[in-house]
Amino acid sequence: MxxxxxxxxxxxxxxxxxxxxxxxxxxDGGEVKDGGTISGTVKFAGAPPARKTIEVTKDKEVCAKEKHLSFDLVVGPDKGIENAVVRLVDVKKGKKWASTKAELDQKGCVYRPHVTVVPAGGELNILNSDGILHNIHTYSKANPSINKAQPKFKKVLTEKFSKPEVIKVACDAHAWMGGWIVASEHPYIAVTDAKGAFSLKDVPAGTYKVEIWQETLGKSEKTVTVKAKEETKLNVELAKK
Amino acid sequence: MRWWGRQRGTKIAEEQSLRIVFFVSSMMFVVVTGWAVWDEEATRRPWKEYQAEFNRLEYEQVSQELAAERSKLDSPEARAARAKLQGDVQAAQARLAGPEYAKAQKLLAARQAEYADVSMRGQFIKSELDEALYWVEHAIYEKKDTQGPKARVVNLEKQLHEIMPKVEALGAKEVQAQAEVKRFQADVEKIQVKIGELVAPVTALERRLASIKGRSAEVKQVVVEGLAINEFKEPILTVDRCTTCHLGIDRAGFEQMKQPFRTHPHREVLFGKHPITRFGCVSCHQGQGPALEVDSAHGEVKHWERPLLRGSSVQVSCRPCHVEEKELPLAPVYSQGRQMVEELGCFGCHNLPGFEKAQKVGPDLTRIASKVDPSWLFRWIKDPRGYLPKTKMPNFGLSDEDTLNVESYLLSASQPMPELRGAFKAGGSVERGREIVNKIGCLGCHRIAGIEPKGQPSEAASAVSARNSGANASESEKRTAAVMVNGEQASQPVRARLTAPPPAPENQDFAPDLSKIASKVNADWLFSWVKNPKHFRPTTRMPSLRLSDDEARAVTAFLMTLGQRRPIAGLDQELKKTERIAAGERLIRKRGCFGCHDIKGFETAEKIAPDLSNYGHKRLLELFFGEAVQVKQTWEDFTFWKLKNPQIYATERVEQLMPNFGFTDEQAKTLRVFLKSMSTQRPQAQFERKLSDEELAIQNGRGLVKRYNCNGCHVIEGQGGAIAAFYPDKTKIPPPLEVGGLHEGEKVQATWLYQFLGRPTPLRPWLEVRMPTFGLGIEDATTLTKYFAAMGKQRVPYEYVSLHEPLAENLRAGRLLMSKDYFDCFSCHQQGDKKPEGPPEGWAPDLSLAKRRLRPVWIAKWLKDPQKIEPGTKMPSYYPGGPDDVFGGKEDRQIRAITDYLMHLGER
Incomplete structure (x- = not known):
């Protein structure tokens, strides 16, 4: 026996x-004690190009309220790049995602925010504040591509992206509209602010690969060692290829 | 002799003893008999060993399967299940022996007795009633008083009436009791059946093993009736004994076995339609059916005229019965060879059955002088591949003298076209021309060096094909390609359509490469040609792109920048010599240039080369090997080397006229398979495979799709659309027509398609690429319409869409749903002259055309899920998720309303 x-x-x-x-x-998400922080800025190397003005050709009463500038490369006064994505690549363990939802609004025929981070498998609420016909057309490989109409009466569309991926989103009704949805399986991901600054908090001590991505400048990778309770600086310059 | 004489001499015949002679001869007889038996049994029956080996191998295989099944049966779960069933059986049997069953039986006996009693009484009453009725009739007949008998009848009827319900009730009770008894028995039977099912695989295998052991060696044969024809064209019986050794050929499960025991690689498809009992083996594979020794059975012995067809050459056997079909999925090499003949135009010089109506493959030369530069023409005739490496024009190996002669005849016989002179006025913008050539669709068929696919060509092409046909298409195409390359019929799944897929843009050579066009043609001709190709040659495949004069001028200006003329000094004087003209005419007649080209003066000339309609059966003695001793004396080698080097058998006395096509080994082998199939023997009518209307529509349609290279721009049957590689913006590529869930014939009304093919009208204003006007005749347009209808599983000929009178509420709801407050369809879609806002790139097709163009059933299907029909389309899905305040949110009713509204758009 x-x-x-x-x-x-x-x-x-x-x-x-x-x-x-x-x-x-x-x-594997759990509690992190004595985590460190990675922070810094992403800057543009060289003379930053000016943002192009986009001509609004359609639905002007809604879309042309503000002047439209292109979002593909936004460089701030100190050459800080806005809307670059900074994330840890090979992290297997760390803190839990605090949120399971994200929100993306279509307002003035612009995706706000331009880059939306959503937990993989979590819900993305897509709002239509414009009250005109938009469609959510995603171009993805890991997740199924979607192309759904969001007419006036449809205030919220809820979508899920189960696999981590950087997904382009566009509106076929308004050709200039373009944005990005980044589905990530871990919370160590940040989108740079207007000054190009970012920070990743509560990172367990260790050495990591950090990926910096910008839609027109592409990807680059850095290696960073994080010590417990310390802040590690990471300043990156991206240049036109 | 002396001994014999002495014997005879001494005794009289009766007294002579023949014991020794008798003994010796009888011993010899015994020995010979023994030897004969041994020889018969052991040495002259090689097939017996094959059968024994096969039995041994099968026994092993089945034993393994049996062991596997037994171990499955021995697994704890199976054991538990069996034990449970055994328990159930025992329980059921116990019940059968128990008191309840006895009680049920007793009850049944009691019920039976009761029922018998009552029903007998009923019978008696009925008999008495019959008697009473007789007495009534009797009384009437005898004219007596009928009161008494009648009263008795009434009385008896009353009794019967009373007793009948009782009989029925008791009968029912008896049946019930019987069912109860049976239930006990059935329980046992049911469980026993279940146990049987559990062990059935094992029993079946055990039975198979026993049957293998019980097999005795025997000659197996199939008698085939009527497929073979004798010399007097009479059908005969033939005997095939191939299955005596090829024992697994028609049985599944021997795919991995060594030969000769392996299962036929295409058993299911081939034997499904060609049962071995009806077709035998030799009718396809050839060889000597009745023979039972390896070499003679395969016919690979002296004097057997039809040895086994090995490798891909077996595909030639499909032709006699499938002569109507151009593509045979299981005969890819044969089909490919047939296609080569069609494309290369072998039938221009040779008589080849099946190509009697084929058009000449080369351009019309009756007006050549106004088209080309004489210096170019000289170089072209001498060496066509020097100008176009991929041209199908062969090399005739002419000397400079001969070339000059041919050219001078062609130019002198050319009909002048004075109207061309000065047609092209200088001043066209080269840049604009380049732009037009880039965008308008020329690149669907022509290649131009310097205009390369944007981005990664392979990536662009694969993106298109992946988008359109799913991931597996490219894989199976690769496999098909592999089959072609090996020239072997491998046992792989075969696609329904086996023509080689349209080439990638870098290999596109459907139409001439235009990279050096200015060195060839003159601007006046080119201008008039691009404006209207049919004007110069009514039968050309080149369509009109409806260029305006300005556009045509720009295109001409651009094309005339491609390449440089290289004049040959003194050529003009040479060409004008009359003796050259006459010599040229003789040479053209001899070499048969008119087989592929229209040439003035040769309208009625006969084909110059040997008739190939029975070439596959040519015997060795009919083939002239000349002095080519290096070539092996077989039909196969003769043909291969003739194709590779047509001059190889030429001698001092025997000229060889066939030009050199520059075939690769692979191409020559492929053509050889087709040539091997050339036979005048025809099977009896019942064996001929006739194509159905639908199959014919598809075959003819594919022919036209190929002829006009629709595949250059459109994805059809999952293939083609290579022009997409030239457009970085994927919204600007021509629409796919026939791929995955998308079927043009299911989408559009046949009448519309027919009209559109004849006279295309722009549907998608955002496209810069134009659907050309092919100038299709009624017949071609009908064929293509039928083809698309058949591919879309629509009826051929198409039945007109019958429109029901729509409900007013449907029209109202449809209009509402499509309005700005709901789906806002006209945000992108045009409606006649009402154009959407924004640039045309963002527009979608004109919905006012829908009622004439689209099939209502398709509209509904499309609205339900556009991505399913055309993955990647700009049209977003509106469903599920329609508004709740129209028809209570019911999807089907909303879609019906939109469909109705679209089919009546603009009417009220």
Whole structure:
């Protein structure tokens, strides 16, 4: 009888270990004590190009209330790049996502924010504040592409992106509209502000690869070592390729 | 002799003893008999060993399967299940022996007794009633008083009336009791059946093993009736004994077995339609059916004229019955060879059955002088590939003298076109011309060096194909390609359509490469040609792109910048010599240039080369090998080398006239398979495969799709659309027509398609690429319409869309749904002259055309899920998620309303 029990215990233990191993493949969110911070700025190398003015050709009463400038590369006064995405690449363990939802608004025929971060598998509420016909057309590979109409009467569309991916979103009714949805499985991801600044908090001590991505400048990768309770500076310059 | 004489001498015949002679001869007889039996059994029956080996291999295989099944049956779950069923059986049997069953039986007996009693009484009453009725009739007949008998009848009827319900009730009770008894028995039977099912696989395998052991060696044969024809054209019976050794050929499960035991690689498809009992083996594979030794059965012995067809050459056997079909999925090499013949125009010089009506493949030369530069023409005739490396024009190996002669005849026989002179006025913008050539669609067929696909060509092409046909298409195309390259019929799944897929843009050579066009043609001709190709040559495949004079001038100006003329000094004087003209005419007659080109003076000339309609059966003695001793003396080698080097068999005395096509080894082998199929023997009518109307529509349609290169721009049957690589903006590519869930024939009304093919009208104003006017005749336009209808599973000929009178509320709801407050369809869609806001790139098709163009059923399907029909379309999905305040949010009713409204748009 004793042997049977032993075998049973061993089987249970083994399954627990294997289960844990399977989980370890994906991101494992929990509590982080004594985490460090990565912060810094993303700047443009060289003379920043001026933002192009976009001509609004349609639905002017709604879309042309403000002057439209292109969003593909926004460089601030100190050459800080807005809307660049900074994220850890190979992080397997760390803090839990605080939120499970994100929101993207279509206002004045502009996607606000231009880059929306959404937890992979979480819900993205897409609002239509304009009250005119927009459509959400995504171009993705890992997730299924969607193309859904959002007419006036449809105030909110809720979508899920189950796999981590950088997804382009466009509106076929308003050709100039373009934005990005970044689905991430972990919370160590930031979009730079108008000054190009970002910070990633509560990062467990260790060495990480950090990916910096901007839609026109592409990707670059840095390696950063984070020490407990310390702030690590990371300043990156991106140049036109 | 002396001994024999002494024997005879000493005794008289009766007294002589023949014991020894008798003994010796009888012993010899015994030995010979034994030897004969041994020889018969052991040495002259090689097939017996094959059968024994097959039995052994099958026994092993089945034993393994049996072991696997048994171990499955031995698994704890199976055991538990069986134990449970056994328990159930025992329980049921116990019940059968128990008191309840006895009680039920007793009850049944009691019920039966009761029922018998009552029903007998009923019967008696009925009999008495019959008697009483008789007495009534009797009384009437005898004219006596009928009162007494009648009263008795009434009385008896009353009794019967009373007793009948009782009989019925008791009968029902008896049945019920019987069912109860049966239920006990049925329980046992049911469970036993279940146990049987559980062990059935094992029993079946055990039975198979037993049957393998019980097999005795035997010659297996199939008698095929009527497929073979004798010398007097009479159908005969033939015997195929191939299955004596090829034992697994028609049985699944031997795919991995070594030969000769392997399952036929296309067993399901081929044997499904060609049962072995009706077609045998030799009718396709050839060889010597009745023979039972390996070499002679395969016919690979002396004097057997039809040895086994090995490798892809077996595909030639499909032709006799499938002569109507151009593409046979299971005969890819044959189909490819047929296509090569069609494209290269071999039928211009040779008589080839099936190509009697084919058009000449080369351009019309009756007005060549007004088209080309004489210096270019000289170089072209001498070496066509020097100008166009991919041209199908062969090299005739002419000397300079001969070339000059041919050219001088062609130019002198050319009909002048004075109207061309000065047609092109200088001043066209080269830049604009380049722009037009880039955008308008020329690149669907022509290639121009310097205008390369944007971005990664392969990526663009694969993106299109992936978008259109899912990931597996490219894989199977690769496989098809592999099959072609190997020239072997591998046992892989075969696509329904096997013509090589349209080439990638970098290999596009459907129409001539225009990279050096200015060195060839003159501007006047080019201008008039691009404006209206049919004016110069009514049968050309080149369509009109409806260029305005300005556009045509710009295009001409641009094209005339491509390449440089290289005049040959003194050529004009040479060409004008009359003796050259006459010599040229003789040479053209001899080499048969008119087989591919229209040339004045040769309108009625006969084909110059041998008739190939029975070429596959040419015997060795009919083939002239000349002095080519290096070529092996077989039909296969003769043909291969003739194709590779047509001059190879030429000798001092025997000229060879065939030009050199520069075939690769692979191409020559492919053509050889087709040539092997050339036979005048025809099977009996019942074996001929006739195409149905629909199949014919598809085959003819594919022919036209190929002829006009619709695939250059459109994705059709999941292939083509390579022009997309030239457009970085994917909204500007020509629409796909026939891929995945998208079927043009299901989408549009046939009458509209027919009219559109004849006279295309712009549907998508944002496209710069134009649907050309092909100038299709009634026949071609009908064929294409039928083709698309058949591909879209629509009826051929198409039945006109019958429109019901729509409900007013549907029209109202449709209008409302499409309005700005709801779906706002006209934000992108045009409606006749009402154009949407913004630039045309953002527009969508004109909905006022829908009622004439689209099929209502398709509109509904499209509205339900546009992405499903055309993945990647700009049209967003509105459903699920329609507004709740129209028809209570009911999707189907809303879609119906929109469809109705669209089909009546603009009427009220």
């Amino acid at each position: 004793v042997t049977t029990r032993e075998i049973a215990t061993a089987v249970v233990t083994a399954s627990l270990i294997f289960g844990a191993a399977a989980l370890a493949q994906a991101y």
